[in-house]
Amino acid sequence: xxxxxxxxxxxxxxxxxxxxxxxxxxxxxxxxxxxxxxxxxxxxxxxxxxxxxxxxxxxxxxxxxxxxxxxxxxxxxxxxxxxxxxxxxxxxxxxxxxxxxxxxxxxxxxxxxxxxxxxxxxxxxxxxxxxxxxxxx
Numbered sequence: 605x606x607x608x609x610x611x612x613x614x615x616x617x618x619x620x621x622x623x624x625x626x627x628x629x630x631x632x633x634x635x636x637x638x639x640x641x642x643x644x645x646x647x648x649x650x651x652x653x654x655x656x657x658x659x660x661x662x663x664x665x666x667x668x669x670x671x672x673x674x675x676x677x678x679x680x681x682x683x684x685x686x687x688x689x690x691x692x693x694x695x696x697x698x699x700x701x702x703x704x705x706x707x708x709x710x711x712x713x714x715x716x717x718x719x720x721x722x723x724x725x726x727x728x729x730x731x732x733x734x735x736x737x738x739x740x741x
Contacts, residue, residue, distance in 0.1 A: 605618075605620045605621060605622060606620040606622055607620070610625050612625070612696055613698070613700055613702075614702055615702075616702055616703065616704065616705055617702070617703060618702065621702055625696050626695065626696060626697075628653070628697050629653040629692060629693065629694070629697070631653075631692075632650065632651070632652050632717065632720055632721060632724070633649075633650065633651035633652070633690075633692065634648060634649070634650055634651075634721055634724055634725070634730060635648065635649040635730075636648050636725050636730055637649070644681050644682070645681060645685070645725060646681075646684070646685065646686065647685060647686035647687065647688065648677065648685075648686075648687055648688070648721060648725070649688045649689075649690070650673065650687060650688070650689050650690070650717075650721055651689070651690045651691070651692045652689075652691070652692055652717055653691070653692030653693055653694040653697055654669075654691075654692075654694055654697050654698060654699060654713075655691070655694055655697065655698045655699075656668035656669060656670055656691065657698060658698070658699045658707075658708070658709055658710045658713055659709065659710050666710070668710045668714075669699075669710040669711075669713040669714035669717065670687075670689045670714060671710070671714060672710060672711045672712075672713070672714020672715050672717075672718065673687060673689065673714040673715075673717045673718045673721070674687040674689075674714075674718075675714070675715075675718070676714065676715050676717075676718025676719065676721075676722065677718055677721065677722065680722045680726075699713055
């Protein structure tokens with residue numbers, strides 16, 4: 605903000621806005637898991653750096669955009685598909701664009717993220733894991 609102040613979620617088109625508070629992390633971390641011999645994955649671990657607070661308020665509990673991500677994954681890989689989501693390091697990163705009135709909400713954001721994850725899995729752009737056996741003690 606002009607004068608050096610940092611303000612989160614200022615009013616749209618506030619004339620004191622000079623730029624974002626900091627950088628974003630556009631990367632999506634994906635680990636796709638498949639059962640032995642299966643052609644399709646059975647689950648995925650997804651990490652993305654954005655606060656899950658895009659429902660617009662008034663909700664005590666919500667899966668937020670992660671619900672739409674999970675629905676997108678199930679649509680492609682079947683109803684038994686499991687999505688494990690971890691919020692990346694997001695500090696002050698959220699979905700707000702301070703230059704437009706209409707903000708993207710949970711369903712749209714989750715579907716967009718899901719499209720990105722599905723594309724990475726289907727185009728086989730993920731680096732394979734060298735060891736195929738995972739165990740725990």
